[in-house]
Amino acid sequence: MTAAEQIRAELVRAARSLGAPEDVDPLLERPRETSHGDWATNLAMVLAKPLRSKPRDIADRLREAIDLERAGVSRIEVAGPGFMNFWLDAGRIASGLSEIISADERYGQSDAGGGKVVNVEFVSANPTGPLHVGHGRQAALGDAISTLLETTGWKVTREFYYNDAGVQIDNLARSVDARLSELDGNSSEIPEGGYHGEYIRELAERYKTDNEGMSVREFAVRELRREQDLDLQAFGVRFDKYFLESSLYTDGMVEETVRLLIASGKTYEHDGALWLRTTDFGDDKDRVMRKSDGTYTYFLPDVAYHVTKWKRGFHRAIDVQGADHHSTVTRVRAGLKALEMGMSGEYPEYVLHQMVTVMKHGEEVKISKRAGSYVTVRDLVNEVGRDAVRYFFLMRKSDSQLIFNVDLAASQSEENPIYYIQMAHARMCGIFRVGEIDPASVSADGAPLEVLSEPEEQELIKALLDFPALVESAAETLEPHRIATYLLETARVAHLWYHKHHVLEQAEDITRARLALARGAQIVLRNGMRILGITSPERM
RNA sequence: GCGCGCGUAGCUCAGUUGGAUAGAGCGUCGGCCUCCGGAGCCGAAGGUCGUGGGUUCGAGUCCCGCCGCGCGCACCA
Incomplete structure (x- = not known):
């Protein structure tokens, strides 16, 4: 029994003897001020109403009723408006x-977790480029949250979701194609929505010399996934499960989800598209799930993906994402709720983190995805070491913006x-x-x-x-x-x-x-x- | 314009779920150190907790209105 539990037990006994309600549950806290003892409670103030007495009088009577030895304390003082401060004796401490x-x-x-399972999804970067600082914050956060949960008795599956099926992969393939044709001496432009980074040129060069008979698309995805895995390895993050978006199509999960959503009655056709009535679940407008050209918007596979989490037995799921994905929260939850599979409106839980600014030599390192210039996780790890990167990403709460001071992190x-x-x-x-x-x-x-x-x-x-x-x-x-x-x-x-x-x-x-x-x-x-x-x- | 997040010391940030005199690190100023590792230690100055209301015994914390910053507002992902 910890010191606080011991005090609480005796406090409950004393309070009951004064006629406190049966469910009395004193809050014990560590005062900031050392002159306020080792532990303090506001119980007397809480009991003022039910006992219809002044807090200080109640505190005095509680103090009289408490057996110091049974509480494991050497001294009790009543202070301020009715706080009770407890001092442990040195030996007890x-x-x-x-x-x-x-x-x-x-x-x-x-x-505390009772061995229950929980799925923690994080990083989930598209295989369209190297991992950047934002992914780094996510990797550090997701991994630490996972370990925290393991430490408190949860059985954690760390999961990475690969968006390997969407338009962005087409754009990747077309970007590499463009660089390839440049290598052949033809002038060529990176297509709209394509990727401009130097790594695209390198991919094209490697493809040209050794493509093992693969398509540009297959080759690019494979290479970039390999790069990301190396980055994660360098960062010391390991995943239990890599989930491919494409599998949701091949195994019919997306189709199945559409059927179920239609059956739920929460959808309607409008302008040739299929809409989900997300406004019934707190969204500010309804969302298209199947476009008039027959393809799906991104959020449908997202819903299908979370259905698989639920079906795989994860009745608790946590998604770690950048705050720029905020709009997805209501939508995914709405889709899941519409399916009426028994999930609460809080499934999955989201941990959203704000953006990271990298400072170096007193200046902000500008990030431009379009120009392909950004700080990668690997850059940071190489520059300041894995431990420093992790600590810096974790030292601030996730919903405040973070300034990563490279010089400070590197300084010994x-x-x-x-x-x-x-x-x-x-x-x-x-x-x-x-x-x-x-x-x-x-x-x-x-x-x-x-x-x-x-x-x-x-x-x-x-x-x-x-x-x-x-x-x-x-x-x-x-x-x-x-x-x-x-x-x-x-x-x-x-x-x-x-x-x-x-x-x-x-x-x-x-x-x-x-x-x-x-x-x-x-x-x-x-x-x-x-x-x-x-x-x-x-x-x- | 709407939604979410944030606003606390010169800087970077905590603040135990509503508690007592709002804290830490860095920076600044002053001092100490023959030491199990000086990669050290002690002290001081520094605050209208963005702002105006509200809720109550009590608000940095909860509610409402403003102001500022970030992010998001597609039949993109």
């Missing part, structure tokens, strides 16, 4: 280290948050290295943890003990940036402690206890970085 060390790599894990100094965090971990490792101690042999059991009474020690332990609750709530809200923020703060506290208090060559009981703390910090920093997909080097 330090004893939390035992749990961290014995759990080791499992520390921070939970079974304390200004660079990723170095700062990794350095904190490496320092903990350094203690064991210098002391010639196997960290795995360090145990908190039997160690005199009560000697860890310095303010920096108490602060560090408290930070470490916050980790599991943080992981759980970050997983719930699908917000990996909270792990990033936490790591930076915890690294700060660890540096501070490291600087002020020595571990080795102290009195024996102090060294023993501090080794346990160093071990705890090492474990938490490492586990946190692992969630973000970042390595935790033992020396830097």
Whole structure:
């Protein structure tokens, strides 16, 4: 039982004894201000109405009714309008280290997800060019969200959806064709909607020398998919499933979905096209699903694709996409809802991220897809390393725009948050290295943890003990940036402690206890970085 | 024009789902350091939380109106 749970249980007992409603569920939180104790509750204010008394009076009576020992606290104060502040005793705090060390790599894990399956789809780039920064943000986000969910007891399938069937692939083939005919000495223009990047020229050259009898289209898609796979590999992202849009046509899923939608009665014919009444589901206008020329708009295969997710058993699905795809959300959900297959209006869940701006040498690197000039994931990885790229993509919440400062990410100094965090971990490792101690042999059991009474020690332990609750709530809200923020703060506290208090060559009981703390910090920093997909080097 | 997101210190951003005196890093200014790695540490200055209303014991957080920025508004994807 954690300290908070222990306080809560006793608080409930005390509240019931004062006549509080049966479902009383006190909220415990960590005050920002240390002078407000280790834990605080606003319970007395919440009970003011049902008990028809002043919050402060209720708080005083609660305080009287609470058994300090059973709550595991040393002191309770009533403050402000009726807050109750709790102080844990130093021994109670330090004893939390035992749990961290014995759990080791499992520390921070939970079974909140109950082993249920969830599908996380991300990147899903069209095979029409290299992966750019936006895809990078998505790759980092999707992978971290997946790991967060795994850490909290979900069974995750990481999925990549290839749009290999649409008009954009035709445009790709025609663009390569144009470059091919240029190679043959004929002047030729990249077609409208085509791709202008230098890689198209390179594709044409490779096709000319070694096309293995493939069509331009097949060759280009194969090569670009291979390139993207290499980029993802360099980034350390691995997918469990690659889903091809084209398969939705070959296996009849698209046709099937159209039939079902028509049967649902939510469609109508107008101007020779087939429309879906998405306005019934909150859209601002109805949408065409089959054009008058008989081909489908993109959102129909999207609906069909999500039907397959549902049918494959994923009753929870998360799509990570750029915010520029925002308009698709209502449409896809409307299509799925119209099918009445039992999905809620929230299926699938979307994590949309805002755009990335790349700054280099103090200037914005302009991105022009049309001219084919943009920063690729591979450029970034080559320039600043995988860990820094991942951390920078994850340090901001997804719905705010992100400025990627290449110079900062590349710098090997304390200004660079990723170095700062990794350095904190490496320092903990350094203690064991210098002391010639196997960290795995360090145990908190039997160690005199009560000697860890310095303010920096108490602060560090408290930070470490916050980790599991943080992981759980970050997983719930699908917000990996909270792990990033936490790591930076915890690294700060660890540096501070490291600087002020020595571990080795102290009195024996102090060294023993501090080794346990160093071990705890090492474990938490490492586990946190692992969630973000970042390595935790033992020396830097 | 409509929809979504954002607006917090000079800069880049957090803010525990409505709590107490709004925080961090960088930058600036001042100071410290014979150390398990100086890739260090301490301190200070710096704020009308875009703005005007509303909701309530209590608002950076929720609601409404404005202003600014980004993205999206096809029988494109």
